[in-house]
Amino acid sequence: MRKLGMVIDLSRCIGCRSCAVVCKIHNSLPPGTWWQRVETVGAKEHMIPTGEYPDLSEVFLPIPCQHCENAPCVKVCPVGATWQREDGLVLVDYERCIGCRYCMTACPYGIRQFNWQSSDDSFKEGFKNAGFEENWFKDKEYRYGYPLDHRTKDGRLVFTLKRPRGIVEKCTFCVQYVDQGLLPACVRGCPGNARTFGDLNDPNSEISKIIRGRDVFKLLSDLGTEPKVFYIPPSRKEGKGGISYGKKL
C-alpha cells in the first residue's frame, strides 16, 4: 500500500504564497479561511527580515496539514469523522463531523479551521470588509473551486464546494485530485519547484530518494506525531565565489 507524503525545499521556497492561494481557489476557501499558510519565521509581518542589522535573514515556511502518521486529531475525534486513510491522507468526513473542535485543540500545527458560518456568509463578510459595495461576485451564481463533490471509495464526503456551517476543515492533500492520479494543487502550482509529492513506501519514488539523500527535518518532531511533510533546510551561504589573490592592489 502506498503512503503519500510531501517534501518542501526551503532553499527553493521564495515565500510567494502561490501555494496558499492555489489551495484557496481550488478548494473554494472563503475569505478568512486558509488551509495552507506561508509565513516568515520569527517575523511579525511576512517578508520582513529577522536578526540584528546588518546580519539579517528571512526564512519562509509553508505549512500545509502535516498528515501525521500518528495524528493527534484522529485520536481525539469522538465520532470518527477525522481518520487516516490507508494511503496516509488524514481526512475529515464533512457528513460525520459534529463540530466539537477537539481536533483543533489537539493539532500542534494550528492547521484546522472551524466554519463559524456558512461559506456564503464568509464570502459576504469578506467582500464587505474589503470595502466592496456589493457583497458578492458580479455573477451571482459564481463561486470558485473544484466544482464536483468528492467521496472516498467507501462513500465518505471529503470535498464539496458548499461546505456546511459548524464543521472543521483542513488541507486534504487535495484528495479530489490525488484520487484521480493528479498531484495536490500546491505541488502542481509551486512556481519555485519547491515541492515533491509521492509514495513514501516506494523506495524508487522521487520523494523517497530525496528523503534518503538529503538532510530533511520535520516540524515539532519531538512530539512524536510523525508528520508526512518533510522539509529541506535552507542552504548555507559560506564559501561561494571567494577568490584569494594573495596580493594587495
Place this chain on the structure above:
Amino acid sequence: MGVTRRDFLKYCAIGTAAVAGSRYFQLAHSMQGDNAAISYIRSTCSPNCTGACGFNAMVYKGRIASLVQAADYPDKEYNPRGCLRGQSMLNLIYGPDRLKQPLIRVGKRGEGKFKAVSWDEALDYTAEKLVEIMKKYGPESVASTIQVPGTGYVNKGALMRLSSMYDWSVIHAYTMNGDLPAFWPMTFGVQTEELESLEWANSKYTAVFGSNIMVTRVPDAKFLNISRERGGKFIMVDPNYTPTAAKADEWVQINSSTDAAFALGIVYVILNEKLYDEEFIKTYTDMPLLVRLDNNKRLLAREVRSLAGAAAAMKGRIPEYRELYVAYNKKTKGFVIPNPENLKRDFDPAIEGEFDVELVNGKRVKVKPVFQLMSEFINKEYTPEKVARIIAPEEARVREYTDKIIKLGREMGTIKPLHIVYGASNYQWFHGDLKGRALSLIVTLTGNLGKPGAGISTYAGQYRVRWPLGAWWAYKSKAYKWLNYLLWMNDEYRNTEEFNKYNKEIPHPKNGVKAFVFGWGNPFDQHNMSNRMREKATKGELELIVSTDFQMSTSCLWSDVVLPGVAWYEKYDLTATVSHPYVQLQQPAIEPLFQCMPEIWIFKELAKRIAIKTENEEILNSIADFYVNPELFKKEEEARKNGSWTLKLAREIAQQASLDAAALMLKTGGPQVQDITVDMLKQGPVRLNLPTPNKRQIMFYEQIMELQPFPPVSYPAPLPKTARFVKSGRVEFHKDEDVFIDTGETLPMHKDPFVDTENKTPGVKEKYKFALITRNALYRVHSTHSNNITMLELQDLKPKVWLNPRAAAERNIKEGDLVEAYNNRGKVYGYAVLDPGLHYRVAIFEEGWWSRYLKGTSYNTLTYPWIKAAHLIYFVPGMWEPTTAWNETACEVKKAEGVKHA
C-alpha cells in the same frame, strides 16, 4: 484529445516516478469519466507583468471553476509558470468590479456616476465626440495608449490600427511607465536586451542591482536558486534587504542610487588587476577609438589629413547612419579606420597612450583612445576608498566597504559567465542611464556578452516587440503620430531653454491633447502625476476620456465613456514577451461575461462609426478592411441590415477576426516566426526562431559570434533609426553628442540622486529626508489585483509604508500607525511597517493601490515628470525619448492626523 481515466492514472504514475521535470504532465484538453462535465482550455495569463504564464482554465457549466498552470513548455525547466496573482484571477473576472455593460458618465468627472447604455449608444456617442475634436483641433489632438502589447498583439494592436487610421497621436507606454532603460540605446543602440530566465541557471555569477526578482518575477525566480544549486554565486546590491537579498549569497547594502559609483569601483579593480578581456574590447567596443582632447569628441576619419581620402572612398560604401572613426594600429604604427559595418579586425589597435594627429586644416591635435581616457577618469575618481565613501550606509563601515569592493571586483572580473540584472526600481531615477552605462562596462570589459548565462538584463515592461507587426497594427501601412507622455504632463518644461536647445525631433500636437483613448492601463492612478491627469480632466482641458477595461478601475471612474472589454480567458489573442521567448495564444474558455466584448470589435466599431460621421469616402470605401478578412466585416453588417444581428454573432465574428489577425502577424513576421501557425499555437507554446544555439534568448549573439555590427534591429523601428545611436557600429562608452559634453557625461560616471532634480527647489533637501521608493508588490501586478479579495486578505486589507525602525522612532512612529508620506507636491496614506532591513533614508510604498484604498490620496501625486536633456536628442518612440523616473522622489513621513484609522 481524450484519455480514459485508467490511461490517465497510468500516465501519472509514470510521471511521478520519472525525473523532476516530467511530473508536470500535460493535462488533456478534456477528461472523461467522473469529470466529463469539466473541460480545460489553455490560455495565457497576460497582465502587465508580462510573465505570460500558460494556464488551463477548468471550465464547468460555462464558468471557470479554477485555474491550473498549463506546465506545457517544451523546455521542461520552465514548468510550471504562474503565481498567486494569476491563480486568483477569477476574483477579478467574476468579481464585484466586473463591468457589465457600456457606461456614459452623468455626474462630474471622477465622481463615478454613470448610466448604463447600449453598445450602439456608447459607440455612437464616442465616435461623434471624437469626430468633433478631430475636426476642431486636428486628429493629432486625440491621444491613445495601450499597455504592454507583447501580451496581446491582436486586441491591443486593434487600438493601434485605429490610431494609425485616423492620425491620432500614440503615447508609447514604455516611456510613460519609465520602463525604458536609456543606457541601452546609448551604449548598445537597442531598445532593450535580456537573457531569458532559463539562462540564469547557466550563470556562474549573478549580480542583481535593485531588482526584487523573488517577488516581481515569481515564475522565473527559481532559476536564480538553481544557479546557486549548481555552484553559482548570486549577490544582491540594494539599499534594502528584500526576499531576493535573503536568497542571495551576499547582500551589499548601498546608499540609494549610488550603483554607478559601486560599478565603477568594480571597474577600477578590473582595470588595475588587468582582469579585462583586451581582445574582446578591441573588437567589439569603442575602447580603441581616438578622442580629441581639444573638444572631447571622437576623432573623425574625414578630419584627419592622412585618412581623409580613404574616408571619402569608404563613405560611399557605408550606410548614412554610420560614421568613420579612427584608431591607432600598433602593427603598422599608423592610424586606421575601423569598418563600422564589420567587426572583423585585421589591425591591432592601441587602447592606451596619447597620439598627435594632423587634421585636414593643418591643425595638430592630441588624441587618446577611449580606454585610456576612461582609465584615467576611473583611477582618479573611483578608487575603492572613494567609492566606499559614496556607497556605504554608515561612515564607520567605509573600511569594510573598501575591502568588499576589491573582493567583489576580483570575483566579477574572473568568474564567468557573469550576468548582471539591473532592476527597474533602480533605473527609474533621473540618472538611471548613467548607472546602466556603468554596469554595462563591467560585463563588456570582461567579455560577458553574446554567450549563454552572460550579459546584462533589464526586465521591466518587456515592451520589446519580437517581430514586425505592421501588417496588423498599421492600417494600410500608415505611419503613426506620436506623443511623449512626460512632455504632455510637464508643460512648463516644453517652454524651457534646455528643451528648445536639445529637442530636434519630438512631435507634439499643436493644439494639445483634447481626447484620451486608452485601454489595459489605469493612468488616473498609476501614472506619474496622476493628479495632473485628474486636473486636466476636471478643468476640461481634456474634452473626452474613453477607456476600455474589463473592470471598473479608477481610470474608468474618471472616463466619460467606459467600453467593457474582456479578460484573457474570454478571447483570442497572440502573446510574445521576453522573460521566456515563447509565442502563445490566449483562448476563450468562456463566453465574454454580460455584455462585454473583445476589444478588436470595440475598435472596429469605433473605426466604422467615425468613418461614417466624418464622411471620409476613402476610409469608408475600405472600412471593411479593418478586419483582416473584409468578408467577416460585411457579414456582420449584413446581419445588422437584415435584423439577424446578435451580440453572440458579433462575438463569434470577432473571435474569428482575432485569429485572422494573429495568422497575418505570424505570416508577415519574418524569420523569427517563420513556419509558426495559429494551429500550432492552439496546441501549446512555440519557441521563437532565435538565431542562437537551441534558440535561446542570448544577447548580441550575432554581433559577438558573427561579428555583425551593433546594433541588432529593435522592432518595430527600422535599423537606420536606432543604428545612429551607435554610429561606430560598436558598443559605445564614450558618447560625444553635445548634450553629453555639456553635462559632463561623456563617460559612465556617478551623479548623486536629487542634486539635479528635487534639491534644485530651495528647502527641499532639508525638509524631505527620505527617498520614496514605490516598489512592486507581491500582491499586485501594478494596479491589477488591487481589488482582488484574496490578495487584499493577504495584506490585512491595508496599504503600508515601510520604514527603518530608527527613522521611525525619530518621528515617533510605531508599528501599525497610520502615517502620511508627503512632499511639496502630494501625499499618500499607509500603515507603518518597521523593517530593520530598510535603509535609514528610504521610505517604501508599494505601487498599484487604487486610490479608493488610500482615502482618496495617490502615491503618484508625490512623483514628478523629470526630464533629462540627454533623452531629448533623438526621438524614436519607446527607444529614445524622455522616460519616467518614479523613484527620483524625496518625501517625509509623519503620523497621519485627522484621518480615520481603519
